[in-house]
Amino acid sequence: MSYEYVVLKEISKKFAGGVKALDKVTIEIRTGEVLALLGENGAGKSTLVKILYGVYSADEGTIYINEKRVDISSPAEAIRHGIVMVSQHPQLIDTLSVAENLALGLKAFNAFTSIKKVSKFISEKSGKFGVKIDPWEKVWRLTYTQKQLVEMIRAMLLNARVVLLDEALTYLPLEEKRKFYKFIKEFTAKGGSAVIITHKIPEALEAADRIAILRRGRLVGIIEGGSARIDDVRKMMFGESAAEITYGKLQASQPGEEAVIETQDLWITGDFGENAVRGVSLRVREGEVVGIAGIVGNGQRELTQALAGLRKVSRGRILIGGRDVTNRGVRVVREMGVGYIPDSPLAFGISIDNSMTENIAALYQRKSMLVNWSEVREVASSLIEAYKIMIPDAGSLIKVLSGGNIMKVIVSKEINYCRRALIAHNPTRALDEVSAIMVRKSIKERAISDGVAVLLVSEDLDEIYQVSDSIYVMNSGKLYGPFPPDEAERSNVEHLMVI
Amino acid sequence: MRFIVVRRTKPHPYIKPLIIALSLITGMGLVAILLTLIGAHPFAILVTIAYSFTTPQVVKDMLLLTMLGCALLISFKGAVWNVGAEGQLYTAIIPIVWITLYVAPWSAGSPPHQPILIILASITAAAVFGAMWGAVAGALRAYVGIDEVPVTLIMNYVAYYVVNILVLGPFRGRYVYGYIRTDDLPDAYKLGINVVMQRTGNAFLDGFLEFIRVVVYYAYWVLAAALVALLTWVVFNHTTIGLRIKILGSNPEFLRAVGVDVRKTTVMALALSGLLVGVASAIYYLGDLTRLTYPIQAQTAGYGYLAILVVWLSMLELPLIPLSAYIVSSLRNAGRNMQIFGLGGLESTLVLLGSVLLTYSALRFLTEYEVRVVK
Missing domain, CATH: 3.40.50.300 (P-loop containing nucleotide triphosphate hydrolases)
Structure with a gap:
């Protein structure tokens, strides 16, 4: 049975220049759910997850984990609470191998642990998650999808309870994304939670259990993924501007010869x-x-x-x-x-x-x-x-x-x-x-x-x-x-x- | 209740001068405590430091450090760390000595307009020499990839030894009474307005008049410092090279992507910086130093290094350069006065500068962040 693992209560944040990024936003993240955060540019989605990950601190508001109030002042603190973020750009060092990259920052290993031991550990763990990645492969040789999967494995190795995907799937083609969502579903089925930030509404509808919509720093609504209609979501996100959205082919050009x-x-x-x-x-x-x-x-x-x-x-x-x-x-x-x-x-x-x-x-x-x-x-x-x-x-x-x-x-x-x-x-x-x-x-x-x-x-x-x-x-x-x-x-x- | 540190939503209008003032007060307090522990009287220390901020001796240092601070600001804004102002300062003197003593020495039969021409030629030649000296380090960084910090630092010593060789050899004076130095700069070429002030007997009034006398003497320096500051402002606010230097300091890749030659910009940053050091050098030599003495490294007042502190203290803000220059000059003066009044040795100067700068380092984060109390 799911319960509210994380609660962000009345979170507010202002940035330099007086830009109000978040205004008293309250959202809970339940165990075993995929929560999608949607909103137009500057709506405050990234700011919200970055506050939860300790990158920013909120000007006002409180974070509760398992009903206990917590202060998350750094990503290290967030990881201690089981919150891990995967961003759009893989945070891996290209010249190192997968094992070397994953060994960095993992508590299970210290400075004297051999990379062999790390790679064995990674093979075992990644096998469990159903992902095949050679731990000895240099990161620069991996495809983007593989790199993002390595990031997910890192999150699993860090014993993540909540994975924050800040546009982490933006660059993946649809088929690869579907594999990724399957992987996430397996993770949530085991009691984990995932928060996805995306601009692709159809994907959010397909993958998320609930969708939270932010607009100009405010939460305008939370809807169930299964019952949501794309036009309603767009209207909540963009208001009247939603009418401008079209995916029809734009007028063809008349190219010259040169x-x-x-x-x-x-x-x-x-x-x-x-x-x-x-x-x-x-x-x-x-x-x-x-x-x-x-x-x-x-x-x-x-x-x-x-x-x-x-x-x-x-x-x-x-x-x-x-x-x-x-x-x-x-x-x-x-x-x-x-x-x-x-x-x-x-x-x-x-x-x-x-x-x-x-x-x-x-x-x-x-x-x-x-x-x-x-x-x-x-x-x-x-x-x-x-x-x-x-x-x-x-x-x-x-x-x-x-x-x-x-x-x-x-x-x-x-x-x-x-x-x-x-x-x-x-x-x-x-x-x-x-x-x-x-x-x-x-x-x-x-x-x-x-x-x-x-x-x-x-x-x-x-x-x-x-x-x-x-x-x-x-x-x-x-x-x-x-x-x-x-x-x-x-x-x-x-x-x-x-x- | 807890404290959190958050990024400021908008810059505090007075935070930078406030941090400098706070650092100064805290630093003075720290040095008073430290010197009290070794037996000095805290009140005497604080009075000496405060007094040192008001004495006429500060004027010269402040003006020179303002010019040098502006010069270094040009390269520092581009994240090109010119720590070679000291070398550029002395290299730029070489052509002045040559022009004023050998090319056009002053004599009774010289035409009356000669001093103006020679002074202008000296300033120009010093600027060119300073620029060239700076450009060498810039070229090494831009085209060979050698870090400019050790290069400019090492070039300071190269400059000292080049000057020493010249003073020992071709520049050695004829009227030097056995000393190893150049001849004095002819009076006609000196930049300074001498006025004689009658003493009134009133200590306060005499102090004030002395201050006026010093300011009048250094009137050319005031003009030069104002011009250098204005030039620096124009460079950064109205020229493409100034804009490029600023962007070089924040994102050189972007500069490259818009089609600007990043290597040339790097060389220009150091050359322009050296050029302004050259101008300051000419003013310093023509208005105060007037001769070079061997060995130069034992005679230097270290203005080139002090200027680094000035720029750092100003947080790379042009309007704060004169204020920083005033503080550094006054602190240097305070250290000197503490030695004179028997409150400490040379180390007291260093402790004083160190205490202020340490506090300043700790408080600098307040420019971008603020501490809030959250319930």
Whole structure:
């Protein structure tokens, strides 16, 4: 019989800049349940689980575990209470093996325990959970799904009672996600609890026993997973804006003849000396949106970085507007009017310790000696309005914003900047449905109205199908396609992604 | 009831100067306790420290440290740690000695406009030398990947020995009475306005007049410090290089991704920093030092190192640089005065500086966090 293992009572939290992230939120997490947390960007979902995990402390409110009031001031404290978090990005050290990674921080082992003993222990435990992972495999060789599974095993090894999945499944294809949900169901069947944060409402409906919906820091309702209707959930999440949500294909472009982005037999070396991209040739024409689908870690990051001039190409050529820009560096590519939404947005997309205006000026005012701030402020205001960015003012530091609003700043400045081409890698990650659709429409609009050639790389097949004029699939560094979206069966594309 | 530490929802408008003031008071209290334990009178210590904040001797150090603090701020904002201001300070003096004593020495027949030209040439040459000295460390970090901290530090000693070699050899003066030093800077090239103040006999009034005399003497320094601070403000708020340096300090990968050459920006940060040190160096030499004595490492007042404390104390905030410079100068002055009044030796200066900075380190977290009481 389930009972309330964790109770978060009247939790409130304000962030720098006066942003109210949570306002007296009360939620209980029951044993043996999967609880989904849904909400638009900036609703406070991540903040809530981070408070439970000890990353943030609440300004007001109390946490009860097994009816006892507790203070969780750090993740170590949370783990002691059996609460473990798995985030979107695996927190593993790539150069170490699975066993070495898992040995770090596990109480069962000390500094003198041999890795052999650790690996034996891991094999036994992981076998019990029905997951096959070689403990001696270096982490960088694992697929993204395997890495997330390693994170789950770590949670199990830490004797987790509650697993917090903060968008941990966002990048997995549907089939892999289903396996993962099965794994979670087995965990909850044994008395554990799981809290899932996701933007995908259908998945939440499928996997969760209960769904809690947050809006602008407040809990607007909790509904039973089985009885919930998708439209009702959307309405609770977005209010009137829910009407804007559509997954229908956006208007098709009329591409020109000339290729704006072109690669010829491109080979790129990955971070560990492997051939991450193998002989990729593609063409993106003026006004065309070419989508590349694939599971994360199959060479997409290396490809987009090379196109942006951030990574050296070991063989082959990159042409932008007919000009050979192979290994010419970012400056040359940017000066040709190429926008770039990177795969690692916080590393390459923005500087969070600077203001929105400073971030815009760094890109837009590269050529002049003096910064024209009035021009920059004008751009910033128009982006804030067009993309509904929740920011105190354009001079505010980026770090005061929620993850979704940071993403909106990155995406909007790049979509607005590009004149000739846009390289967009997961442009709607961390965005709620309404914002994601708005961004997709903006990308399509630039392609149709201004003839911008768009290379869209995404792990989200819905996105690929909604925006692309032609589709490729990337797997193990190779490119398959192009396929016309109207003719390409989704199941075939998914199959190509995982073979 | 329990205490929790939470990140501030918005920055407290006066928290930074408050932390500095609180550190100062606590540090003074600490040093008074420590020196009392070894027999000094606490009241005498506190009075000496307080007095040291009001004496005219502070003016010169404060102005020079303000200039050097601004110079270091430029590189520190970019997370490029220029700890070589000391070396840049003395390297930049080399061309001044050469210009003022050998290229255009002053004589009775020299044209009247010569001093202005020579002073401007000296400042320019010092700025160029300082920039070049800084750029060497910048280039080593940017293109060879050698950490700039040990490089700039080692280059301080290289600078000392280069200056020593020059003073022992080509720069050794002719009118030095057996000392190993350069000739004095000709009076015509000196930056300083001498005014004579009549003593009134009233201690308070005479102290005030002395203060005025010192400020007037260093009027050029006041102007130079104001210009350096203004220039630093313009660099950070209106130029693309200033913006790039700020972003270099927070996310160099982003800078690279927008198409900026991160390596050039690193070199520029250190070169600009060295350039301003060069300007400060020229003002210091032309207005106060006026000659180089062998061995230079035994003569230096360590301004280049003190400037690091100034920037650190300012929390990399330009408006707080003069305040930090004033505090560091006063504390240095207090240490000197405690020695003069027999309240301690050289170590008392260090204990005083250490106590303030220790308290400051402990309180710094209050800029971003606040402590709340929760029931």
